[in-house]
Amino acid sequence: MTHPLKCFIIDDEPDSRELIKKFVERIPFLTVCGESEDAIDALLQVQKIKPDLVFLDVEMPQINGFEFIRTLNGKCPKIIMITAYAQYALEGFEHQVTDYLVKPVSFERFMKAVNKFMEYFIIVPQILSPTTENSLKTTDISNDHSAKPAKENEFILIKNEKKMIRVAVTDIVMIEAMKDYIKVHLAEKVIITHSTLTKMEQLLPANKFLRISRSCIIRENAISEIDGNEITTINGKKADIGVTYRETVWNTLKTEVNK
Template identity: 45%
Template sequence: MFSPGRLRCIIVDDEADARRLIESYVRKVPFLELAGFAESATDGLFLIRETKPDIVFLDIEMPEMTGFELLKLLPAARPAIIMITADPSYALEGYEHELTDYLLKPVSFERFLKAVNKVDTGRAPRHLPASPEPVREPFSSTKDVHESEQDTDFTGTRNDFLLLKENKKLIKVAPSEIHFIEGMRDYLKLYWADRVAIIHMTMAKIEEALSPAQFLRVNRSYIVNKKVIREIEGNEITTNSGRKIPIGVTYRANVLAALQKNRI
């Protein structure tokens, strides 16, 4: 028998340690209640139909059937899905499935709280329990700022450097090395000359960290480094690598004005 006013949760993950961690987090939060867990996507599908949960904590890589394959079998009126994985490369596919949130293992309690609080944003703010002391790891002081104060995947100062959190690593990157940034709701794809990184952050937050003298917001979904702009034709930018990026109607005047300052 479930308590009224609580959100029913299930955990679908083939890793016992991962299940136990999320279960311990669920039990710490007063407005959550555990309805069960499954060790495979197949069992998870039946458990969802049986318990009708409000939230599913869903792993991606599982035997027999992946978490994404399970999602395709659910009806349109499905529970909130919080995907949990150790591989950040799944973020783009997760965005396409309209997930509530996407968490990277190992999941901190604070990041877990932020995810579950997104499930019912229409309700009044809930009282959240205090977070436990963080486990100290390499770059621990930087990571604490990242997770508790900024809710972004970087720290550092404008015009200096960014520390990008990619999977379990913090990578120091000079902004000048970034060619352009593509926004995908709560995730960003950062493009360099030879690689792409996916991080959990909004366009507004990373725009605050970048120098406007160096970077241009050219539409709602793209920020471009001025140095990689090869040409502009109509409402389209071509980068040095040949990538075509549209200029938004409301951004065109600002883009042209910014580039005009460097015209000879």
């Protein structure tokens, strides 16, 4: 079973909250986990629920949106600000908000902001926390070639049809290219997604994964046997080492053995 990303809405205007809820309902990988017209009340709810994303108004009674962010003392979820006041945009980005939307907001502009939010999970893979351990999320593999690789205990997000699957790097056995798609082999299942091997390679820790051909990447610790130029993985999958990759592959494996 998949679990959509949790969104919390903070806005003192009921019509605005209702519009955001309708937008969220149109996106299969998002769900509204709560809402509030009062930023102070929302502080307690956000700390308890720990949403992945907050849609936050700027001008509100008691404390405004920026004061809300500062009150969380750096323990803030990702923020998309939605307000009628364009003049606050610069201050919004100084607070490192994901995006800043000016009312009235179209669904197209809303989706651009959500896509920007989702890119964060790909470009900066997240360490698993107890509150997100079983979460599965949905998005495209990022086109950003500056993507930072995940650490060994981190996750990447892989889009599969309308679902976004959060996969532990250490669960990946092998990745194969299939024209415009890639096939990600896990220990017990396969995920097919629209992406390229190069994009996926940029997201993986280079010291844990080995490119063995133009069409295949293997996790080093998932190799169970090498017979000539054929590699067998721990789940029985086989792949050939490409001619131009053989020297690099053998040198890397020899180095690992001699450590």
